[in-house]
Structure formats: C-alpha cells, structure tokens
Amino acid sequence: MERIVSPCDIKRAQQVLVEIARQSAGNAIVGKTRLFKTFYFAHLFYATSSPGYLTEWPIVRMPNGPGIDRFDLLLSGLVDEGAIRCESTRIGPYPTTRYLAVGEVKDCRPLSPEEVRAISDAVAFTAEKPAEGLSELTHEFSRSWNASDKMGEELNIYQDLLDDEAYTELEERVTQVSDEVDNLFGS
Secondary structure, three states: OOOOOOHHHHHHHHHHHHHHHHHOHHHEEEOHHHHHHHHHHHHHHHHHHOOOOOOOOOEEEEOOEEEEOOHHHHHHHHHHHOOEEEEEEEEOOEEEEEEEEOOOOOOOOOOOHHHHHHHHHHHHHHHOOOHHHHHHHHHHHOHHHHHOOOOOOEOOHHHHHOOHHHHHHHHHHHHHHHHHHHHHHOO
16 A cells, blocks of 8 residues: 655655755756666665654665655645756766756745755765665665565664664563553454
C-alpha cells in the first residue's frame, strides 16, 4: 500500500533536491544515483543533529541502495516550476543526467540553517565518491536496505543510525511487544 503524502511533503522534498543541486559543484549534481544517495544521507545527517525529520518523503529500496520514491513526480514538478533543469551529459562514455538548480521551489517555507547544514554535509560526503562507491557503502551499512527484500518498499532509514547494541535492543523490544500483542488478542 502506497503511503499518502501531502502537497507540503512534495514541496519540502523538492526543496531539498534543489538545495542539493545548488550546493553541488556548478549548481548541479550529476547522475540519479548520486542524487538519490545525497538525499538519503542528508536525512541521516539531519537526524543526527536535529529533532524531527528533514522531509517526510519516502525513501525506498532500489537496486543500487536507498532511493527517492516517485522521483519522477518530484522532478517533473521541479522542471515545470522552473526550479531544476535537466541536461544530458556523460560520465566517461556513459550517458547520464545533470540536475541543475536554476530557480526556487514556490510556496514553501525556507529551509532552516540546520536543514541547509545537513544538506551541505551530505553534499560534501558524497562529492568525491563515485556513484558505485556510494551504492556499495549503503549496501554494506544500511540496515534498512539490507532488511528489505522487495523493490520499492519504504525503508525506515533511521535504524541505519543505530549502533549494533542499540539495534539489538530495539529488535528485542519489538519482538517482546509483538509477543504481548499476540498474547493479548490470542493470536
């Protein structure tokens, strides 16, 4: 079942995408994999330094690691609004897309300094790594991606921030609560 997202959720996710491109070299980020991973890492950096969530937009399982759910919906709105321009380019012999920040997302509150900092940290973290390396990194360290087995499944990316001990405690607590619910309802 697909989660319902509000127009505000769409605008906030779009605003983060534009800010990622704006903070990248030349106001552009090259390649969908790099954009997806930077969006994912921005959410994690924000969660480690601030309360709440950077956006409510779903991040889902994709073959190359965590990715942006319904990216085409976000992108088409950004292109129509004149906030992002897509240009064909190449990485070596391979065709790809450059996402260039050329405007603002309309009807959205400005990003806070903490949100901008988290995006900046994510851009810096992903800037010098090849897209393949970013995918390998998430394949190795993303608990949520590794625990998921269905493409397109929404990930609880915030469990990726837990150390092994905290994650084990969380799993044990979830099992305990599940057992209590089963006992309560006689399942």
